[in-house]
Amino acid sequence: MKGFPIQEAKKKLKAITSLNSPDLEAHILKQRKKIVNHHLAHNPFYKAFATKADASHWNTIPILSKRDLQQPLRHRLSHGFTKKNCLTNNTSGSSGNPLSFAKDPFCHALSWAVFMDRYRWYDLDLNTSKQGRFYGIPLNKMSYYKERLKDRLSNRFRFSVFDMSDVQLEKNVTLFSRTSYEYLYGYSNALAIFGKYLERKHLVLKSICPTLKACIATSETLFEEDRKLLEKAFGVPVINEYGSAELGLIAFQNPNGEWQINSHDLYVEVLDENDTVLPYGVQGRLVITSLYNKAHPFIRYDLGDIGTLSKHSTVSKPILESLAGRTNDILRLPSGKTAAGFTMYYVTKTVIDDASNVKEFMIEQLALDTFKVSYVSDKVFTTNDKNIVKKALDDYLEPGLTISFERKEALERSKSGKVKQFISYVK
Numbered sequence: 001m002k003g004f005p006i007q008e009a010k011k012k013l014k015a016i017t018s019l020n021s022p023d024l025e026a027h028i029l030k031q032r033k034k035i036v037n038h039h040l041a042h043n044p045f046y047k048a049f050a051t052k053a054d055a056s057h058w059n060t061i062p063i064l065s066k067r068d069l070q071q072p073l074r075h076r077l078s079h080g081f082t083k084k085n086c087l088t089n090n091t092s093g094s095s096g097n098p099l100s101f102a103k104d105p106f107c108h109a110l111s112w113a114v115f116m117d118r119y120r121w122y123d124l125d126l127n128t129s130k131q132g133r134f135y136g137i138p139l140n141k142m143s144y145y146k147e148r149l150k151d152r153l154s155n156r157f158r159f160s161v162f163d164m165s166d167v168q169l170e171k172n173v174t175l176f177s178r179t180s181y182e183y184l185y186g187y188s189n190a191l192a193i194f195g196k197y198l199e200r201k202h203l204v205l206k207s208i209c210p211t212l213k214a215c216i217a218t219s220e221t222l223f224e225e226d227r228k229l230l231e232k233a234f235g236v237p238v239i240n241e242y243g244s245a246e247l248g249l250i251a252f253q254n255p256n257g258e259w260q261i262n263s264h265d266l267y268v269e270v271l272d273e274n275d276t277v278l279p280y281g282v283q284g285r286l287v288i289t290s291l292y293n294k295a296h297p298f299i300r301y302d303l304g305d306i307g308t309l310s311k312h313s314t315v316s317k318p319i320l321e322s323l324a325g326r327t328n329d330i331l332r333l334p335s336g337k338t339a340a341g342f343t344m345y346y347v348t349k350t351v352i353d354d355a356s357n358v359k360e361f362m363i364e365q366l367a368l369d370t371f372k373v374s375y376v377s378d379k380v381f382t383t384n385d386k387n388i389v390k391k392a393l394d395d396y397l398e399p400g401l402t403i404s405f406e407r408k409e410a411l412e413r414s415k416s417g418k419v420k421q422f423i424s425y426v427k
Contacts, residue, residue, distance in 0.1 A: 001153075004087075009109035013117060016264050024263070024316040031291045032267050036061060039297040043078040045071075046297040063275050063287060064301045066099050070359055073100045073296075081295040091245045101246040104295035110265050111248030118252040118262075122214045122239065124183055130211075131156035132176065134186025134194065136346050139395050157181075161190040161340040162396055169197040176209040184215040184234065188222040189330065190340040191215065195226070195233035206235030216241050221323060242323060244303060247290055251320040261309070261318035265292050268318055269300070270309055281311040283322070332426055334368045335398055344422040347392040360411050365424040370402045380407050 019027055036055035039046040049068060054060045069076060073088065087108045091099045103111070116126050133156045137147050151158050157179070159172050172194065184191065184205075198205060206212045215234050217227075218241040230238045240259055242251040247266060254260045261268050267289040270278045278284045286307045290298040310319035331339040344363050360376040373389060375381070381389075390403050 004105050004109040004112070006109045006112060009106060009113040010116075012110060013113045013264060017117070021314065021316045025314070028263060028267060028291070028315060032058070032289060035289070035291050035293070036299055038294055039078060039299065042080070042294075043076075043297055045076045046078075046299070050299075059277075061300050063271070064297065064299060066302070066304065067359070069099055069101075073102060076296055077102055078295055078297075086295040089245055099246065101298075102296040103246075103293050107265070107290065107293040107295070110292055114249050114262055114264055118249065121252075121255055122183075122237070124214060126154075128155065129182040129213075130180055132179075132181040132184045133158045134161055134184065134190040135159075136161055136187075136340075136343065138346060156185075159186075161187060162343050162346075164190060164193045164338045164340065165336070166197060169194055173198075173201075173203065173205075173208060176205060176212075179209070180211040181209050182211055182213050183236075184212070185218065186216075187340055188217040188220040188226065191217055191230060192226045193330065193338065193340070195230040198233040199229060203233070204235040205233060212236050214239055218243065242320065246298060247288055247301075247303070250288065251323075258310075259320040259323075261313075261320055263316060263318055265290070267291055268309070268320075270307065271302075280309050280313045281321070283308040286323075331365065331397065331422075331424065332368065333398055334400070337398060339397065341422045341424070343396055347389065347396055348421070361421070362411050363422050365422070365426055368426055369400065371404075373403060373405045374408055374411060375405070376408055376411060381405055 016024070016027065033055040036050075036053060040050065040053060040055070041047075049064070050062050052060055053062065073083065077083075077086075081102065081104060083102070086105060087103045089101060091101065112126075119126055119129075131154070133151065135158055137158055137160070138144055147158070157175070159175075160168065212234065214236050215230060215238045217230070217238060222238070222240050227238050227240075240251075240253040241249070242259070243249045249262045250266060250268070251259045251261045269287045269289075270282065270284040271287050272278055272284050283306060285302055286305045287300050287302050288298065289300055305323060307323045308321040310321040313319045331341055331343060333339070347363070348361050358375055358377045362374045364372045364374070366372055371393065386403070386405055389405075390401075393401050393403060
């Protein structure tokens, strides 16, 4: 409907997947060089950033961080691209650095072709399989109804993660009993809350909804303990998905239980603190190159995550052995209400956009009714800025919460190098 060339992308993906391992490896390295040369020739921002880059010598390509991209999107687009002729969006800011970005139409279509291909591993069709979606949704009317329309067109129903109380979860179970859902999809944290509710009630979701085939957990780390619980509570395989808004699908669990990196349109490396490439099996920073995005450079892009590639990896088939740093805490409130920590993404989106002065942010829950907002910004929050955040917390959580604000030069980072968007100190 939006004119993205999905058929062309599917044809391209089919050609890539038909390559044998040596040819696929050669293709990846060739495309890696090609995308660097494209941005050096056609992207003023990247040319100024990568002054010593030589596409033929990969170690000369600098590491690109989210902080390097903290400038208006129009300054980062390649020649021939505008906000009107490519996909533009914002990241969630779960790493503490919200970011606007762009993808050219073919790149975006290829990302979706990869998703479609992976879902078929589990007999799921993105066009026809009914999805039960445990995901956030904006509460302002225009954005809310826009998302609901997208859900209807995408054959999915969105369950709230802002209210995960037993009363609401009981209603969710009733909906599953009345609808032929084929799979669940959503934040690992929210799915775990739902799974634990089913366990307490001695229910198995597939017995209630026999059409259910699978559950796909995304956005946050899915711990092995939670995976086992979910597979028991849902009665279907639980699949680990790892992706990001700006890059698309990064890794997807294959039917053999391997967390297979998407090497068809991405190139993934693991680096140490000195930007040296680490051998397979050693943990480090995940740095990713988008091989087909001509509109915006994501070349050796430090996503902010820590991970390990399996010793059994190859260039053509890398396997993600572990991932650290994408967990979010559960929110508990004075009324007894429980919500997914990712709710804070929607709170912070009310004040952070492409033109915002806010560079980093973090919300801490000090007590059931007390929150602290820490932020890095060119300017101090005005009274109006604070009121907007307070209203968002009222809308997404509940009224009557105590909120304090502190502007900082920098935010503390975890061992993984990330700034957690939300931390709760409430036991």
